[in-house]
Amino acid sequence: MADIRMTDFAEFTSLLSSEENLILNSTKDFVNKEVMPIIDDAFMDARFPDELVPKVGAMGFLGAPLDGYGCPGLNYVSYGLINMMLEAGDSALRSFNSVQSSLVMFPLHSFGSDAQKTKFLPKLATGEMIGCFGLTEPDHGSNPAGMVTYAKKTDKGFVLNGAKMWITNGSVADLAIVWAKCEGVSEGKNNICAFVVEKNTPGFSTRLMTQKHSLRASITSELIFEDCLIPHENLLPGSTVGLKAALMCLNSARLGIAWGAIGAAMACYQTALDYSLTRVQFHDKPIASHQLIQKDLVDMLTEITKAQFLTLQITRLKEQGKVKPEHISMVKRNNVAMALGISRTARAILGANGISSEYPVMRHMCNLESVITYEGTDNVHILTLGKYITGISAF
Amino acid sequence: MNIVVIVSQTPDTTTKVVLNSDKKSIDESGITWILNPYAEFAIEKALKLKEANPQVGEIILLAMGPERTVEALRQGLAMGADRAVLIKSNFVNTEVLAAKVKELDAKLVLGGKKSIDTESANTEAGLAARLDLAFVHCANKLSWEGGKLIASREISGENQSFVLTLPALVTCDKGEDEPRYASIMGIMKAKKKELDEIYSSAQDDIGIEIVEARLPALRGSVKIFDGSPAEAAEKLLKALREEAKVL
Structure with missing residues (x-):
């Protein structure tokens, strides 16, 4: 498997600080040395490469944009660059990082008590503990407000009942951030708030979801709660504002996904470019000399370059406190659709070799089919933006 | 006892070289510059020598090159070196470097066995000659033994070991020392480490003119x-x- 490389046609990296460039290159080196040699087998064997977790922790990737509690406090562009290069390796690794950083550590950091932060964040930062995020349910994906998981407040604690589905890291997680309806506690209109549920809590079980064609190097699970009693202090106190707390987590994660998709697109473009320059067909010429192939390559490079600059600008807006959820909807939707399109074109350029595990393009293509669906489907982001520009909600 | 590591910056190996219209120089706009991998091996060996010997004081990175060389030095600082000095110049002058090494009170000078761009290995040899230092080229392993430095290298399938009484200069090959990554914490710490940028007073004219450059x-x-x-x-x-x- 060839090393991943940075695609930088319009000197995107000249807009980065020297620390940001150093983080970009260091992450690229890490992925080339630690991820590329094992990732294809992990995908084919449907195995989460958990040996990478302590290494990712030692690099300081987990909870990178958070301050204190063992986290480095990077800016969001740096967090994005890390995700970009991780996903140039594989979406599974980026998904692991997104969940741990944005969906587990971020809510603990933003909505947790001091005791919760002290207990969990340092170990999550090193990878000593793994977390997962339970929002989606079997019957409630795009509409999380309809969730049926319920937390009943009793004298002994909260009793949780319900199930969560499509949960990344679920079966290997030491703790789950679980969103549930809880009347009398949540101040949000949907009565939703979040709880920490530690593994081995009686009444909490997980079921590994297998038979996937996508994100095969990632753990996907169902979380099941049957009269699961958790202590009062496991409520995240800041999460009682309701569903908007969950959406804050998702906005952070979606920005990372937007960056990650650029990485997957770069990996597919570079593979297609290299292949087309060496693959000879007709008159002893490489297929890169064919007009149709050149158009495909130019389209790929143009889309990647546009996505880089748009995503950088929107992430700078986040750093300045000016970003809107709709900005993030635009880059998540644009970049993932762009990457999925590029992966399919790259697969076609490689011909029959495109389906071989010798090349990464079909692995990325299969992964991106999940990425375009999770954390807000392509359609949901269209409707979010449509509502913003017209003032009319279509859902 | 300080260790000085001579650092240089080279184009990434995947760089596609494009010439400028003057046909004498390379268009640098599309180049990704990296820390010369052999200098990276030298930094790793210096860090290991420090970890193994409390008498080692600071690891100081020293480079002579254009402004952009700062990035290579920052990477070395993020790996764990203590401070860095950049002598800003468009060419390398061992007389200037030698004066700086003396000033930094180094007992051991390390460098890469070559740079991966021009394949040159002149700087360290020139420096050893100017400073009259014991010199071992291409060491793949360095260790301490009773206050003395053991430098080993492979040559024609055999191993040679040298016992060096400091001061000395050694150029490094990779050996079994995998360079550590510049971790995020390392990069954040490196922001606060001292990086002196000074200007060289040496003449730019070194008596060499590039007449023509051609791609292979x-x-x-x-x-x-x-x-x-x-x-x-x-x-x-x-x-x-x-x-x-x-x-």
């Missing part, structure tokens, strides 16, 4: 033979006999 001739097109290794080998033999007619 393009290689012919590449043909990849599909199939199992045995099938591909058979097809290759057939092509060598029937198409290339070299067998």
Whole structure:
């Protein structure tokens, strides 16, 4: 498997600080040395490469944009660059990082008590503990407000009942951030708030979801709660504002996904470019000399370059406190659709070799089919933006 | 006892070289610059020597090059070096470097065995000569033994070991020392480490003029033979006999 490389046609990296460039290159080196040699087998064997977790922790990737509690406090562009290069390796690794950083550590950091932060964040930062995020349910994906998981407040604690589905890291997680309806506690209109549920809590079980064609190097699970009693202090106190707390987590994660998709697109473009320059067909010429192939390559490079600059600008807006959820909807939707399109074109350029595990393009293509669906489907982001520009909600 | 590591910056190995219209120089706009990998090996060895010997004081990175060389120095600082000095210049002058090494009170000077761009290995040898230091080239392993430095290298399939009484200068190969990554925490710490940037007073004119630069001739097109290794080998033999007619 060839090393991943940075695609930088319009000197995107000249807009980065020297620390940001150093983080970009260091992450690229890490992925080339630690991820590329094992990732294809992990995908084919449907195995989460958990040996990478302590290494990712030692690099300081987990909870990178958070301050204190063992986290480095990077800016969001740096967090994005890390995700970009991780996903140039594989979406599974980026998904692991997104969940741990944005969906587990971020809510603990933003909505947790001091005791919760002290207990969990340092170990999550090193990878000593793994977390997962339970929002989606079997019957409630795009509409999380309809969730049926319920937390009943009793004298002994909260009793949780319900199930969560499509949960990344679920079966290997030491703790789950679980969103549930809880009347009398949540101040949000949907009565939703979040709880920490530690593994081995009686009444909490997980079921590994297998038979996937996508994100095969990632753990996907169902979380099941049957009269699961958790202590009062496991409520995240800041999460009682309701569903908007969950959406804050998702906005952070979606920005990372937007960056990650650029990485997957770069990996597919570079593979297609290299292949087309060496693959000879007709008159002893490489297929890169064919007009149709050149158009495909130019389209790929143009889309990647546009996505880089748009995503950088929107992430700078986040750093300045000016970003809107709709900005993030635009880059998540644009970049993932762009990457999925590029992966399919790259697969076609490689011909029959495109389906071989010798090349990464079909692995990325299969992964991106999940990425375009999770954390807000392509359609949901269209409707979010449509509502913003017209003032009319279509859902 | 300080260790000085001589650092240089080279284009990434995947760089596609493009010449400027003057046909004498390289267009640097599309180049990704990296820390010379052999200098990276030297930094790793310096860090290990420090970890193994409390008498080692600071690891100081020293480079002579253009402004952009700061990035290579920052990477070395993020790996764990203590501070860095950049002598800003468009060329390397061992007289200037030698004066700086003396000032930094180094007992041991390390460098890469070569730079990966021009394959040159002149700087460290020149520096050893100017400073009259014991000099070992291409060491793949460095260790302490009773206050003395043992430098080992492979040569023609054999191992040679040198016992060095400091001060000395050693250039480094990789050996078994995998360079550590610049971790995020390392990068954040490096922001606060001292990085002196000074200007060289040496003359720019070193008596060498580049008259012309040319890219190497393009290689012919590449043909990849599909199939199992045995099938591909058979097809290759057939092509060598029937198409290339070299067998």
